[in-house]
Amino acid sequence: MNQRIFNLFKLNALITIILLSTSCSNNDSDPCANSTLAVTATVEEYSIKATVTGGVEPYEYSIDGTTFQTSDTFTDVESGDYTLTVRDANTCTSTTSVTEADLNSLLDERDGQRYKIVKIGNQIWLGENFNFDTNITTTTSSWCYGDEATNCNTYGKLYTWEAASQLAPEGWKLPTQGDWQVLFNEVGGINVAHTELMNGDFELLTTGYRSVTNEYYESPQWGYYWSSTEDSTDNNTYYCYGFHPDYGEVREFSALKDKVAFGVRLIKIQNN
Structure with a gap:
């Protein structure tokens, strides 16, 4: 700070004017x-x-x-x-x-895997098969097709229904029978859904399945996926969906929850 003092004499009176000046840098003028x-x-x-x-x-x-x-x-x-x-x-x-x-992904913070997601109509689904390595209690409940780890990289894990119903990260769930039906209708109906879902952004895969005797079947011919909806006509069975690239329509059936292991696609829980 500089101070300059000017003395002005007028009518025998001393007037002192103090002028103050500050020096500013460019940084002071630009916050x-x-x-x-x-x-x-x-x-x-x-x-x-x-x-x-x-x-x-x-x-x-x-x-x-x-x-x-x-x-x-x-x-x-x-x-x-x-x-x-x-x-x-x-x-x-x-x-x-x-x-x-x-932006078009889900990060599972439990294991760091990131999954593509797709929006179809008003639904948001995983755009690839789930691959979280989980086993419930002391029972093995998830497998790679043919017990080959590289198959999990392609097709995701195969799960028992019990595991599939518990493995979703927060905000996601195993789809209900109704969720699947809404999806089929959105892509043109059950008669063409297999083509649209296997060839489009949904990229549905032919997972095959695992039996209770540890045998693996039907990959790469068929893809099988769980729903969370129980078949009320048959205890301990849940609705599932089979997809084949050359089959005329999606196959809906029910399977015993602890006898087979299928693939899993999750759907985002949305507040309507």
Whole structure:
């Protein structure tokens, strides 16, 4: 700070004027020059959640660079690549990239596996077979087809119904018979569903199955998948669905929950 004193004499009176001046750097005039504002994104299941450090609150958020909101979370985001921007009270900004692959995925935090997800109609499904390595109590309840670990990388695990009904990560579930039927109707009906679901983004696979005697059958001809719905006409049996690339329609049947192991596709629990 510089101080300059000027003495003015007028009518025998001394008037002292003190002028104060400050020197400013470029950084003082630009509050963002040394800003520590930073943003990271947690991305999955068509949602984006921002985590911010530094800067000056309050923060605002945008995924299109134009429209900002005060909430740090974006839900029901359309598939695509985005740039997440945070803006603080000084209008400083920070950005991070969001990829379509991460947006269209589910991260199972129990084992770190990330699964593709697909939206069909109003439903959100796994776009690949589940592959969580789980066994309930002391009983083996999940297997790789033919006891070959590499088959799990392709087809996912085969599960007993008991295991399949318990393994879903939070917010997901084994689909009901009704969930499957809604899916079939959405892609054109049960007569064409096998073609649409095996050849489209759903990528349904021919898993085969495992019998209670530890024998494996029908891969790569058929894919078998559990539902959570019990067949009321036959105790301890649950509805299942069989898919064959050349068969005329989806095969619906019921199977004993502890006698066979089938593949699993999970569906997201949604609040209507």
